[in-house]
Amino acid sequence: MNGTKNSIYFVGIGGIGMSALARYFNHLGWRVAGYDRTPSPLTAALEAEGIAVHYEDSVDRIPADFRNRSETRVIYTPAVPADHAELCWFRTQGFEVLKRSQMLGLLGEGRRVMAVAGTHGKTTTTTMVAHFNAVAAGEGSAFLGGISKNFDSNLVLGAGLRMAVEADEFDRSFLQLHPQAAVITSVDPDHLDIYGTYEAVREAFAQFAGQITPGGTLILKKGIELPLEQADIRRYTYHVTDSEADFHAENLRVDGGGYYTFDLVFPDRRIERCRLGIPGLVNVENCVAAAALVWSEGFVLDERMREAIATFRGVQRRFDFWVNDPSVAGGTIYMDDYAHHPAELRAMLSSVRKMFPERELTVIFQPHLYTRTRDFAPEFAEALSLADRVWLLPIYPARELPIPGVASEMILDGITTPRKRLISKEQLLEEVAALATGGVLVTAGAGDIDRFCAPVAALVQRKNGGVG
16 A cells, blocks of 8 residues: 555445444544445444544535545445445546455455455354454454444454454455455355356355465365365364364253353364353354364464353344343343344344244344345245244345335245234334233344334333333
């Protein structure tokens, strides 16, 4: 990077990955500002940290300090439309304009990049890697795709060369990375509006794996088949329970709150009696993957890894329990999750079922993207049929325009659960208020359903106050 430039302007600064970069450069003392479409808790946090953010796509709103192309770099997210006025102005004026993933790749130069890729599971796993590095290895920085509850941030600044990153397959962004070690958690058909075919998705993941530096490490979930050709790297497999995988868990025990204790098995050792600090079998699998990646970069003392596993507190919007008080007999449990792909939804709901087999399960789901709904409506319906009751919100469009004939009804029609219906955002709290206490309530989706988490949690807690 040109060292004379000390101003960075972000187009789409409120995104989870973009905001981590903004925080990083702000921490370094660079001038940082940016645009986002709507205010959010993330943009409010950025503004509180001294970063100027505005919400109108207007060239006139670009601050004067960021109008000199000899001093300013521009970072943008592919989620921003190509005709975005500010982005077009920067390009026509000859500014250095980089994708977020390009900047992340540049920041990884000279570091030990530990990347987590996969169509689901990568945010929690990356955040575990960051926490395990900090506690078990005593070093490491990270750029995360979610807000870590341990660090209260999506940015981790630590000593040493280890750098944990979430390798995002959207728009082939992860092909900007050349990691020393990588985990691939899943390769499901997704982002078909970008890739076109599932085979193209698989080829992109294989290309990502092929960019691991010579002598590096690939840790692949057992069962994933990719056309891998690189011979100069170490290859391992992981699985939550399959004893034939190089990394796996054994002797799993679960308590009434869904928290698991297990032995963690590595190629060269076993760490007994690990208790993960967050509930859910799906998170035990994420833990196995994260511990494997940390091991690949030089192992640490067993007791420190056991401590790291026990003290992990999770990620906002990933298997995120808002209300789960075992002392309230007969009370409702409420959790929220970012699941927006059928495989994610199925894994999450299956874990909830195993944790609370006797409780009625109600799911409020907000589909994300018209193209994803069109491509996977039957698979969404099958996953949601694991619930006893399903309420569907309208599709959250994000970057897309409506597609004629594509709506939440496409999913609703295929759900086999008898108690299913469409609801609006305006009805959501009213419907929750009418629910009987004692079950498990889940909100899920990658849109703006998270805006309801706090009011839903408050409502559930009030209702729980009348039972027990």
